[in-house]
Amino acid sequence: MTKKEAASPGERWPKGVAKPAQRALVAAGYARVDQLANAREADLAVLHGMGPKALDILRDALRQSGKSFRG
Template structure:
């Protein structure tokens, strides 16, 4: 059984997501464009592309299409009936559908992390990828101070990177 806390966690983990209210419902938006909301009856409404909506309707028997002017603009399903993994994927798809193209592309690029360890966290991964550092080999070309100077890369991320590099028999540049 999925809860509003899980919905909130999934939505707020995505870049530039804000929580607010829309017609009395808890709602999540990216740069002012709503992508998910929770009605008082416990149903979550997600703004999805037509293809993503069709796929969600095929997988979730209790889901309903959300229509506007005869076109499918998303799905509505009981939050309690969605498992957490499916909800995370649907929230991510809805966010991608409504986020600016550059922001969505940057998030997709951050998911294709080469051999960067997931343990460094998403902010550090995004910071490294935006600097063109997508492998541990490229991380090793930088000093600890250079990495820490990047917005999003903190002491924990540097510690994890140093451990990964040590495991491969290399280290950060001095």
């Protein structure tokens, strides 16, 4: 993922995260990508609409901001 594709801190979701995954995140109580540093990747993976591609994009976006999923 290039910097252009990554979400900046406080931005909602990076480019490439599909709408079903975005809706799943919002339904789970997340409003921005930086909030996902408080989430476990395994917990997000079981959300309806969340797929491996979305998780990869979100993981990369967190990594670019110096963060990662919790545990």
